[in-house]
Every structure is written in C-alpha cells, then in structure tokens.
Amino acid sequence: MTAYLITYVSILDEDPTDLLLADGVIAAIGADAATAAEDLQEVETIDGTGLIALPGLVDLHTHLREPGREDTETVETGTRAAAMGGYTAVHAMANTTPVQDTAGVVEQVYHLGQEAGWADVFPVGAVSVGLKGEKLAELGAMAASEARVRVFSDDGMCVHDPVLMRRALEYVKSFDGCIAQHAQDPRLTEGSQMNEGVVSAELGLAGWPSVAEEAIVARDILLTEHVGSRLHICHLSTAGSVRLVRDAKARGLDVTAEATPHHILLTDETARSYDPVFKVNPPLRTQDDVDAVREGLADGTIDIVGTDHAPHAKEDKDCEWAAGAFGMIGLETALSVVQQAMVDTGKFTWQDVARTMSYTPAAIGRLDNQGLPIEVGNPANVCLYDPKATRVIEPSEQVSRSENTPYAGLELPGRVIATFLRGNATVLDGALVQR
Numbered sequence: 458m459t460a461y462l463i464t465y466v467s468i469l470d471e472d473p474t475d476l477l478l479a480d481g482v483i484a485a486i487g488a489d490a491a492t493a494a495e496d497l498q499e500v501e502t503i504d505g506t507g508l509i510a511l512p513g514l515v516d517l518h519t520h521l522r523e524p525g526r527e528d529t530e531t532v533e534t535g536t537r538a539a540a541m542g543g544y545t546a547v548h549a550m551a552n553t554t555p556v557q558d559t560a561g562v563v564e565q566v567y568h569l570g571q572e573a574g575w576a577d578v579f580p581v582g583a584v585s586v587g588l589k590g591e592k593l594a595e596l597g598a599m600a601a602s603e604a605r606v607r608v609f610s611d612d613g614m615c616v617h618d619p620v621l622m623r624r625a626l627e628y629v630k631s632f633d634g635c636i637a638q639h640a641q642d643p644r645l646t647e648g649s650q651m652n653e654g655v656v657s658a659e660l661g662l663a664g665w666p667s668v669a670e671e672a673i674v675a676r677d678i679l680l681t682e683h684v685g686s687r688l689h690i691c692h693l694s695t696a697g698s699v700r701l702v703r704d705a706k707a708r709g710l711d712v713t714a715e716a717t718p719h720h721i722l723l724t725d726e727t728a729r730s731y732d733p734v735f736k737v738n739p740p741l742r743t744q745d746d747v748d749a750v751r752e753g754l755a756d757g758t759i760d761i762v763g764t765d766h767a768p769h770a771k772e773d774k775d776c777e778w779a780a781g782a783f784g785m786i787g788l789e790t791a792l793s794v795v796q797q798a799m800v801d802t803g804k805f806t807w808q809d810v811a812r813t814m815s816y817t818p819a820a821i822g823r824l825d826n827q828g829l830p831i832e833v834g835n836p837a838n839v840c841l842y843d844p845k846a847t848r849v850i851e852p853s854e855q856v857s858r859s860e861n862t863p864y865a866g867l868e869l870p871g872r873v874i875a876t877f878l879r880g881n882a883t884v885l886d887g888a889l890v891q892r
C-alpha cells in the first residue's frame with residue numbers, strides 16, 4: 458500500500474507541518490514524518506504548501522437513491538461525489554425503493570458501500586414501515602444487523618403522529634439510537650411550494666410557513682424531554698427553530714440539530730427565477746433566517762452541517778416550478794459553501810469546520826472509526842483542501858449522477874485536492890483516483 462508524505466500542510470488552524478499516512482493510519486506528524494517515510498517502500502510525496510488537512514468529512518444526511526432510483530444516483534456514484542467533496546463517510550437516508558425499513562435492506566446498502574470503497578456508507582433506518590407514519594419499523598433488527606444502524610428517520614416525510622414519535626424515541630433508547638426528524642407539519646404545508654412570505658405572495662406560489670417546522674421542533678423537544686431520549690433535527694431552516702433548539706440545549710436535553718449548506722447561503726429570492734433547481738424541502742427562507750442559522754452554527758446551537766444531497770432526474774427539474782421535485786445535490790460543494798458562509802465571514806475557524814462536518818456528525822451516528830482528529834494512531838481519514846482556490850460550479854462536471862446543483866455558474870472558494878479513506882487515496886490532484 459502506498460504511503461503519503463504530505464509536506465508543509467496546516468492541520469486545521471495550526472502552523473504548517475509534515476504528515477505521514479501509512480498502513481491506513483496517521484503514522485507521524487511533524488519532524489518525525491520525513492524520517493519515518495525514509496524507512497518505507499512506496500512513498501508518494503505531496504506538497505502541502507497552502508493546503509489545510511481536515512479530518513475526513515462525515516455526512517449525516519445523504520440520499521444515495523439505491524435501491525430504486527439508480528437512474529439518479531447509486532451507492533457507487535454518490536460515494537464518488539462524496540469523496541470529491543472531502544467525505545470519507547456518509548449516512549444514507551431511508552427513502553429508497555424499497556424503503557430501508559428492514560435489516561435486509563440496510564445490510565444491502567451497507568455492503569454496497571463497502572464494495573464500492575469510496576466512502577463508508579452507514580444506512581439510516583426508517584422509523585415507520587414504508588415511511589407511512591403508521592407502524593414502527595424493525596428498529597431493533599436494523600440496530601442489531603451488520604449495518605449497526607443508530608440513526609432512524611422517515612426523512613422526506615415527517616413522523617407526524619405524536620404517539621408513533623413517542624414510541625420511536627422510547628424504543629431507540631435501548632441501543633443508544635436517535636430519531637432524526639424531518640420537521641414539517643403536513644396539514645400546514647399541504648400544496649406548499651416555497652417559503653411563505655413576501656416573495657411567495659408576489660409570485661403567487663403556495664407558502665410553507667416557518668411555523669410548520671417550528672411546531673414539530675417544539676413538540677419533539679417536549680416529547681424527547683418526556684421520554685428521556687435522543688432527538689436530532691434534520692435540515693433546520695428558520696430563526697424560530699434556532700431559538701427552540703437553543704432553549705432545549707440550555708435545559709440540558711439531548712437534542713442536536715443540523716443545517717444544510719444551501720440554508721446558510723441561499724434565500725427565497727432565488728424562486729423569482731421560477732427555476733425548480735431552487736425548490737427544496739424545507740424551502741429556502743429569508744435573509745433573517747439565513748443569518749439566524751449562521752449564528753446558531755457559530756454558537757454551537759446547531760451542531761452539524763448535513764448536505765441533504767438529494768439527486769433528481771432532469772425531467773423532474775427541467776419543468777415548471779409546481780411540477781418540480783424537492784431537493785438539490787450538495788456533496789461536492791458543501792465545504793466550499795461552508796467556507797464562504799462561515800469561514801470567510803469570520804464566524805468559523807477550521808476547527809469549527811472539523812467539529813460540524815466531521816467530529817460531531819460521527820458522534821451523533823455513534824461511529825467509532827470515523828470523525829476522529831488528525832492524531833498519530835488514528836485511521837488515516839483525511840481531506841486536503843486548498844482554501845485559496847476558486848472555481849465556477851458547472852453542473853455537468855459534478856461527479857454525482859444528477860446535475861441539480863443550485864450553484865451553477867456561481868464562483869465558490871476552495872477546492873478539495875485529495876481525500877484519503879484509511880490511507881487509500883480516493884481523490885488526488887482534485888480528481889477521482891482511477892481504478
């Protein structure tokens with residue numbers, strides 16, 4: 458196995474140093490690295506000048522679409538996109554066809570990830586059978602399976618029935634699982650097309666009000682407090698939700714929250730284009746919401762950045778707004794968007810990036826071999842990033858099988874130069890490693 462000596466690279470915010478990846482682990486850091494490399498058979502040296510070494514990123518919220526919609530993404534293509542974005546692990550959401558609601562399906566997805574070898578895939582289990590919100594799925598069997606599921610979600614659908622939600626929260630306690638909620642009151646969002654506000658009124662599109670998210674966030678905080686369980690809020694998007702989570706944390710509850718890259722960069726003004734590439738659930742909100750979500754990330758109220766990478770076919774996006782599917786891809790642009798919205802604005806250090814995009818998502822997923830700091834002896838899951846580079850986003854250049862990126866034509870900062878999964882390069886020189 459080739460070893461990699463990365464010279465003069467900054468580990469997060471630290472002064473430049475040398476880093477040696479060998480035998481799947483971080484073998485040496487600092488003056489020892491070059492010396493240790495001399496004893497190795499096959500060593501490739503990478504000039505790390507100007508680059509930042511980040512722990513391999515971990516996504517808690519990816520849609521890989523396999524099984525069922527392999528025309529839009531597969532485990533293989535989605536994890537290639539993940540590697541290009543600096544990720545070494547993704548959690549694969551349960552809204553596949555068939556739904557990931559049995560031990561059999563989650564094991565299948567888990568093994569597809571292992572075979573592909575681009576990033577570790579940790580399947581999320583459905584909360585309810587068929588995402589129907591009626592009957593609890595086989596949570597225990599999924600937890601006990603080879604996929605070791607710890608995160609359960611009906612994402613795409615809200616677990617709306619409070620009795621079902623209460624039971625799910627109770628059930629996962631026995632194996633330290635958590636329920637990741639897609640917070641959307643279905644009655645308050647019937648027919649909704651975009652954020653409810655000034656822009657929706659002007660465009661004449663049916664609104665998706667903030668309260669439809671906040672009502673579920675508030676209810677679930679109360680339910681999890683009552684049960685003494687672990688709740689995760691997916692793709693939080695409103696200023697009011699940030700307030701609710703801040704209050705829950707102040708009261709010591711085990712509630713975590715996630716923000717997507719698109720909810721910290723884009724607003725409902727994008728809907729004026731009538732281009733459904735900007736149609737997503739929850740919808741892009743107002744600048745005040747964007748500011749509040751950024752603030753929530755900066756002060757730790759929002760624990761993580763999750764991509765909600767949601768590939769869709771051309772025919773489901775090249776259409777009028779009302780007919781368009783909800784969702785946008787994001788694995789290959791997440792780090793750049795976080796740099797632009799959080800680092801370049803002075804709200805985040807690179808340590809904060811590592812915390813929200815690697816350490817904490819892995820901790821919420823109860824992963825033990827991902828999301829670890831770059832320290833000698835830890836698995837060599839590393840991303841090398843050039844924060845000074847810039848690139849204009851071109852949909853056809855995305856490695857994902859789908860092209861529904863909302864950043865087409867936009868110049869974003871930064872570029873992933875290399876990604877290593879347990880010491881194996883998945884990306885080098887900014888391109889996928891050919892196999």
Ligand SMILES: NC(=O)N[C@@H](CC(=O)O)C(=O)O
Pocket residue numbers: 520552612613614639736737738739765767768783784785
């Ligand atoms: N975010 C979206 O708009 N769509 C997601 C589902 C979801 O995350 O709710 C999808 O699966 O396409």
Ligand SMILES: [Zn+2]
Pocket residue numbers: 612613614639691692738739
């Ligand atoms: Zn969702």
Ligand SMILES: [Zn+2]
Pocket residue numbers: 518520550612613765767
């Ligand atoms: Zn999702």
